[in-house]
Amino acid sequence: xxLAGATRQKILSGIRVLLTDVDGCLTDSHLYYLPGPxxxxxxxxxHSQDGMAFRFLIGAGxxxxxxxxxxxxxxxxxxxxxxxxxxxxxxxxxxxxxxxxKEKSGASDAEICYIGDDLPDTPILLRAGFAVATxxxxxxxxxIAHYVTKAPGGNGAAREVIEMILKAQGKWEPILKKYxxx
Numbered sequence: 001x002x003l004a005g006a007t008r009q010k011i012l013s014g015i016r017v018l019l020t021d022v023d024g025c026l027t028d029s030h031l032y033y034l035p036g037p038x039x040x041x042x043x044x045x046x047h048s049q050d051g052m053a054f055r056f057l058i059g060a061g062x063x064x065x066x067x068x069x070x071x072x073x074x075x076x077x078x079x080x081x082x083x084x085x086x087x088x089x090x091x092x093x094x095x096x097x098x099x100x101x102k103e104k105s106g107a108s109d110a111e112i113c114y115i116g117d118d119l120p121d122t123p124i125l126l127r128a129g130f131a132v133a134t135x136x137x138x139x140x141x142x143x144i145a146h147y148v149t150k151a152p153g154g155n156g157a158a159r160e161v162i163e164m165i166l167k168a169q170g171k172w173e174p175i176l177k178k179y180x181x182x
Contacts, residue, residue: 012113017111020065022089024153054162058083067094094120113130114131117138132149135149135153
């Protein structure tokens with residue numbers, strides 16, 4: 001169910017927590033296996049502008065979390081580098097981590113934005129106040145999302161959503177001013 005501009009702005013102005021899946025949302029879904037000291041090591045690529053956007057989001061006082069069905073040292077390291085408060089890995093059933101994050105953050109469903117791309121994300125997307133599907137999401141996820149990003153996962157989709165949230169909350173202009181843009 002897509003939301004009109006004014007309704008979308010109102011919902012985004014109340015978001016306190018941004019949660020996202022990792023593979024297909026923060027990455028392009030590709031998994032790379034490289035030789036390591038004890039066999040193959042899985043890694044993935046993250047978009048630098050998505051990373052900067054997470055820094056802006058957290059710096060503006062919002063909370064962030066990643067809930068992934070896979071366990072990845074690369075994702076854990078990237079989340080730690082960016083200051084992401086909640087990182088849950090190896091959870092194909094994502095409602096448990098979602099409930100824990102709600103409790104720890106004190107946020108209600110209406111105050112949470114979730115970015116997903118595949119079927120395991122749908123239980124959260126159906127609860128979150130603002131449900132986002134990436135451009136590369138499966139059709140079922142796009143159908144239930146409030147918003148579908150223009151950018152695919154791993155190519156600026158998170159940046160797109162974070163800018164929307166910060167603009168709706170009047171927190172984007174101070175960031176621009178910090179860098180000499182007005």
